[in-house]
Amino acid sequence: MMEDLKCSVDTCHYWGSGNHCTANGIEVNNMAATQANTSDDTLCKTFKPKG
Ligand code: SF4
Numbered sequence: 001m002m003e004d005l006k007c008s009v010d011t012c013h014y015w016g017s018g019n020h021c022t023a024n025g026i027e028v029n030n031m032a033a034t035q036a037n038t039s040d041d042t043l044c045k046t047f048k049p050k051g
Contacts, residue, residue, distance in 0.1 A: 006020065
C-alpha cells in the first residue's frame with residue numbers, strides 16, 4: 001500500500017477522510033489517444049462508486 005496516496009474524489013468507495021485513498025493498490029490508465037502528456041490524460045480505473 002502506498003503510504004500517502006492523496007485523492008479528492010470523495011464519491012469513491014475507497015476514499016477516506018482527509019483525502020486519503022484506502023485501496024491496497026490502484027490502477028491508473030492512459031486516456032489519451034496516444035501517449036499521456038499531462039495528468040488530465042490519466043484516469044483512476046480503480047474508482048468504484050460508494051454504496
Ligand atoms: S480508488 Fe482512485 S478514485 Fe478512488 S479514492 Fe483511490 S485514487 Fe481516488
